Amino acid sequence: MNATALPATPEPPSDGLAPVYAQYPLEVASAEGVWLIGARGERVLDLYGGHAVAALGYGHRGWTEALTAQARACQFQTNALPMPIRARAARRLLDFSGLDFASVFLVSSGAEANENALRLALRMTSRPQVAALEGGFHGRTAAASAVTWGSEAWYGFPHKPFDVTFLPRGELAAVDAQVTERTAAVIVEPVQGLAGAVDLGAEYLAALRRRCDQVGALLIFDEVQCGFGRIGAPFAATLYGVMPDMITTAKALGNGFPVAALLTSAKVSATLRVGLLGTTYGGGPMACATVLAAVDAIESEGLLENVRRVSAYIRSTCVVGPVTATQGEGFLLGLRTSRPAKQIQAQLLQRGILAGGANDPNVVRLLPPFILKEEHVDLLRNALSDL
């Protein structure tokens, strides 16, 4: 790879795929553990995890066997036909959360989970406005992108489906001023992903909870990226001790199989009735098998503990070369860089390490599989020291 090729080259694909993603100069042929194997046999350490998805790494035996077994047994059935594996997946996810949620609605993508969460909040409160956070990303569907910061650049719909107010991060006075009796819900990523691994912290999240209670609004944690173990706890709600009315989660949940979930409190669950929500693929048995396998692996392999330990190791060893500081939590980490992050990404990729970018041009984002070890971090530290 040549030195001037940036990880995201300006050239979109010209092979029949919609030209909407700039392409990294790395063609993946296969993968194992934390390694991607390129088309020319090159091995690349994956600190990006397919955008936070490949939580168990590649070729995980338990996950692969669970998916294969379910494909053989029955690859799909509608939610209208009960299947024990679906109920088991929901119960296991509720137990894994360690939180007092009453039910789970299984869908196929993070945006779909957020779309449903927002719909429920607007229906429950009959209010016209949703508050979201500056820097937040919630997906590409109509409601999810309406609450996404900066989505005007690509929104496309003539109107947003509700009023939206954006809260400046960390400013408590703005929470009181902007979250009012007009507000149906506050939606927030407790650790913002695309913004560059920005941890909003327990105090701010607790302030959102208090204000929602004061004005009768619902609190939605979008844990599509930061949840399901990525920050070294089942969810940010668990880590910070702040109970939202709903959590949405996806990405790590299926380790690559498209599955997402909306967890709802007893108060929200009490408003659900037949026909209110629906999905074709959500809750399919293969999706459920992957959720069960992912929880199994996280628990039996001590992956939350691994994430916490190796994250601390990254923070203590990788402030070298162009890295001036770290931010974020667990394996949703940002390396703050003295030079443009794109340059650092390109140079790391030349040295066989794939890292992500962020909306912040001076943050390299790390979203590695939960199985990453200290020896892999040493490779990163050595590469960074060279830059």
Ligand SMILES: Cc1ncc(COP(=O)(O)O)c(C=O)c1O
């Ligand atoms: C925090 C957050 N919410 C929602 C989404 C949308 O998820 P999906 O792409 O599965 O619709 C993303 C995707 O990156 C995300 O990071």
